[in-house]
Amino acid sequence: MSTSGKAVVVCGGKRGVLSTGKTAVFDAEGNCAACCGCRSEQYGILNSSAFGWQPAPQQDGTSVHGTFRFEDSANCGGPNGNVQGGRAVCRACFAVPMTVSYRLAGPTERQNAGYDISSILRDGAQRVVIGGTEEHLGCAMLNHEAVAQEVVAAGPHTFEFRTSTIDGLYHMGMTHTFLVDWEPAP
Numbered sequence: 001m002s003t004s005g006k007a008v009v010v011c012g013g014k015r016g017v018l019s020t021g022k023t024a025v026f027d028a029e030g031n032c033a034a035c036c037g038c039r040s041e042q043y044g045i046l047n048s049s050a051f052g053w054q055p056a057p058q059q060d061g062t063s064v065h066g067t068f069r070f071e072d073s074a075n076c077g078g079p080n081g082n083v084q085g086g087r088a089v090c091r092a093c094f095a096v097p098m099t100v101s102y103r104l105a106g107p108t109e110r111q112n113a114g115y116d117i118s119s120i121l122r123d124g125a126q127r128v129v130i131g132g133t134e135e136h137l138g139c140a141m142l143n144h145e146a147v148a149q150e151v152v153a154a155g156p157h158t159f160e161f162r163t164s165t166i167d168g169l170y171h172m173g174m175t176h177t178f179l180v181d182w183e184p185a186p
Helices: none
Strands: 015-017 023-025 037-043 063-069 085-094 098-109 117-122 125-130 141-152 155-164 175-184
Touching (some): 037 063
Antiparallel strands (some): 085 155
């Protein structure tokens, strides 16, 4: 597999060149430690030791997972009137095609649609999303789950978790869990 004429995945424990032009070492299974890992950020959180990414998203070789805990909004009796959210970007390198499963779950507001939005993207394309519903029920919450599955080609891939309340209103007890896992495709 190549990107801009440079090798990205080299099987058999050889050196390869990443799309950035940097060299990397791939093990016999085609895994590249330099290709993998996560970085995350969050905003609008008052108590970051208990809220926000808890724990920070991680890539463990067969999955990428993370949990985002939101502080209750001030209009629902909580301490936080801010827009709260976060983003995590995780990279994985597949030596063979993989069956990739996506799961995103958690409660969202029942006041207005288009708020309390979370999504999982692969290589910039949205795969699953959850969000608030238009019911005008104030601080009431509704649990959601979105799942999807696809076969993904061998090579480097970026998985992104995005979440935002969009505004500082109508959420309480809200935690969103993000999971992407994979296994060799049949």
